Amino acid sequence: MEDRADHATMDFGRLFRGERFRFDFGIRPADRDWFRLDANAPSFLLERRQQLAEQPDRHLPWSPSADPVFEELLGLFGGTPGIRVPGGAREQAIALAGLWEPDFVLMRREDGAFRMVGACVCDPSWWDPGSKLGKPIEEIHAPVPTLNATLGDRIRTFLERLPVGVTLVRENWGLAAVPDRNLHPALDRPRLGPGSRVSTTWLRVEHQAFRALPSTGGVAFVIRLTVHPLSEVLRDPGVARAVRGQLDSMPPEIARYKGLDGIDPGFWDGVL
Numbered sequence: 001m002e003d004r005a006d007h008a009t010m011d012f013g014r015l016f017r018g019e020r021f022r023f024d025f026g027i028r029p030a031d032r033d034w035f036r037l038d039a040n041a042p043s044f045l046l047e048r049r050q051q052l053a054e055q056p057d058r059h060l061p062w063s064p065s066a067d068p069v070f071e072e073l074l075g076l077f078g079g080t081p082g083i084r085v086p087g088g089a090r091e092q093a094i095a096l097a098g099l100w101e102p103d104f105v106l107m108r109r110e111d112g113a114f115r116m117v118g119a120c121v122c123d124p125s126w127w128d129p130g131s132k133l134g135k136p137i138e139e140i141h142a143p144v145p146t147l148n149a150t151l152g153d154r155i156r157t158f159l160e161r162l163p164v165g166v167t168l169v170r171e172n173w174g175l176a177a178v179p180d181r182n183l184h185p186a187l188d189r190p191r192l193g194p195g196s197r198v199s200t201t202w203l204r205v206e207h208q209a210f211r212a213l214p215s216t217g218g219v220a221f222v223i224r225l226t227v228h229p230l231s232e233v234l235r236d237p238g239v240a241r242a243v244r245g246q247l248d249s250m251p252p253e254i255a256r257y258k259g260l261d262g263i264d265p266g267f268w269d270g271v272l
Helices: 004-009 043-053 068-073 091-095 137-141 147-160 237-249 253-257
Strands: 104-110 113-120 168-175 202-213 218-229
Touching: 004 253, 043 091, 068 091, 068 113, 068 202, 068 218, 091 113, 113 137, 137 237
Parallel strands: none
Antiparallel strands: 104 113, 104 218, 168 202, 202 218
């Protein structure tokens, strides 16, 4: 569900730059410390702990190659009390996920390609983390129409040249018919369709961070999700025009992938 502080500080104008759709990498230095535990932990961390207890294989795919990468990730937290528990790296990852707000994906260079070697993803946006384990980044992105063609080389070069000691960030967005954080395909959550309206639609923003883990040659890809009522986002007329422009200009194959192809003109009734 939405956090009011997140909504108040979110720059929706930057998120929806321009009035035509395009894949935008939009990378920039982070303005906050991502690798810390918040004193006021959000309530949904309890839900994360339950998900990991009931469906660990669904939300925490893991390979032995992830163990040293995760140990290096833990090192970014310094000596934070309570972050270590008995057991191996996977048990440590489950413990961290119950204390730390973002999801995380661990990548490592193997056989000349960056591959996903482990992850903890409790808030997926209609993707199955387990199906991506061991795959190179290009294959992970393959289902996204035109993404590899437009940004594939840039993403690969970015990962290869990721500077050490800094965190770089970007955002990605999508729309949903429900405010639920966990949209794993196995849950079969409702999707947007002909009857959908702005008043019953939610904006999902993935605040993404990248951090090089130089000792292992790994990369931590971190995803912090916020969910916002679309009707509130569109109260700004400039943002409303940009959102409609991007949806109207989105190529049909990308709209199908994002689950937006069922939206009809009545979606905008009372807004634009």
